[in-house]
Amino acid sequence: MLTFIGLGLFDENDISLKGLDAVSAADLVYAEFYTSRLMGTTIEKLEALYKKPVHILLREDVExxxxxxxxxxxKNVVFLTGGDTMASTTHVDLRIRAHDLGIETKLIHGASIISAVYGLSGLQNYRFGKSVSIPFPYISARGNRVVTETPYDTIQKNKENGLHTLVFLDINPDHGYMKVSEALKLLMEVEHKRNEGVMENQIAVGIARAGSDDVCVKADFAGNCGNFDLGGPLQILVIPGELHFLEAEALVKLAGAPDCILKEE
Structure with missing residues (x-):
């Protein structure tokens, strides 16, 4: 049996009781933390809670x-990941491989950043469009700095349909954890390159350390990148589309958005 277990959002205590029981009964415990990280814990703390060793897998070990x-x-083997267990296509692929090998699988879900965003921001889940990831800039073969423009296009397409965009931020061994302020600057860089003027006065919502006691939620205009100093990782960005009046009220009262986003009755 191969059991996929989502560990939740922040630390070792976010695992469900069902998940903890499965880990306790396991013969072998594996984990990967390259798709998502639990910033509030360590491998040592996980092993102390589980009372058994945790074998960390690299990307190549999984993919x-x-x-x-x-x-x-x-044997009873468990595979641990941050967040929810099937949030990454990598994990779906792994489950399909297990099926093809005749290995029985089971899922034990954990809290996801996706559902956490809805609760923390007050934005309604059915009003989200396609999500997107913003990578760090890279250097091309010709030595040019390249900023990927696909996230900007996805945001604009969602906005045309009145939908919000959930924007995942890059985790990179060379650059570390991308911040909301950095992501907004990259989006503004694309906007200035295209000489478009829609993003600067667009409301943005930044969330940091969801699931912790130190969670931070901030809403402001995207052009005010300097106001999005949210502290440490992990961070995630939302670019809202058309706001329902309850969503606008939530952003003002729960995230400090400017009052001007409230619609007059």
Whole structure:
């Protein structure tokens, strides 16, 4: 049996009781933290709670050489991830591989950043469009700095349909954890390159450290990048589309958005 377990949002205590029972009964415990991180804990704390070793898998162990999975043919193996267990397509692919090998699988879900965003911001879940990720700029083969423009296009397409955009921020070994302020500057850079003037006066919502006692939620105009100093990681960005009056009220009262976004009755 291979059991996929989502660990939740922030620290070792976010695992469900069902998940903890499954870990306690497991013969082998594996985890990957390259798709998502639990910023409020350490491997040592996880092992102390589980009372057994946690084997950390690298990207290639999960995506290219998941030989460790073969042990699940005759042992109870658990695979731990931050957030919800099937939030990444990588994990879906891994489950399909297990199925093809005749390995029985089970899912134990955890709290997801996606549902946390809805609650923390007050934005309604059915009003979100396609989500997108903003990567750090990279250097091309010609030595040019390249800022990916796809996130900007996705945001504008969602806005045309009145929909909000959930924007995931890059985690990169060379650059670290992207901040909301950095993401907004990259979006503004694309806007200035195209000589468009829609993003600067667009409301943006930044959320940091969801699931912790130190969670931070801030709403302001995207052009005010300097006002989005949210502290440490992990951070996520939302660019709202058309706001329902309850959503606008929530952003003002719960996230400090400017009063001018409130619609007159």
């Amino acid at each position: 290219q050489n998941p030989d460790w999975m073969m042990a699940a043919k005759d």
